[in-house]
Amino acid sequence: FVVTHLAQIAALAQTHVHVAKDVVETTTSATARLLSEEERVAEIARMLSGHPDSASAREHALELLASGRRI
Numbered sequence: 001f002v003v004t005h006l007a008q009i010a011a012l013a014q015t016h017v018h019v020a021k022d023v024v025e026t027t028t029s030a031t032a033r034l035l036s037e038e039e040r041v042a043e044i045a046r047m048l049s050g051h052p053d054s055a056s057a058r059e060h061a062l063e064l065l066a067s068g069r070r071i
Contacts, residue, residue: 007047011064012071016040041065 003019004010016035021028035043041061042052049057 005047007044007061008064010047011044011061012068016043018043 002009002013010016016039017032018035018039019030019032021030041058044061044064045054045057046052048054048060051057
């Protein structure tokens with residue numbers, strides 16, 4: 001189990017879990033959700049550029065994921 005903000009590390013994983021924190025008034029909660037392959041591409045693209053829909057970031061995310069599968 002690895003927690004990272006680095007797309008290059010996240011792309012090496014076999015699965016990708018997105019963890020989100022939510023604060024409502026005085027209550028803080030967290031959720032964890034397993035991402036689909038398409039969601040994983042978008043999340044890694046977001047980690048790379050800040051924009052999950054960036055064409056160049058998505059292309060780079062796909063390249064990183066492909067490289068991770070070969071390792």
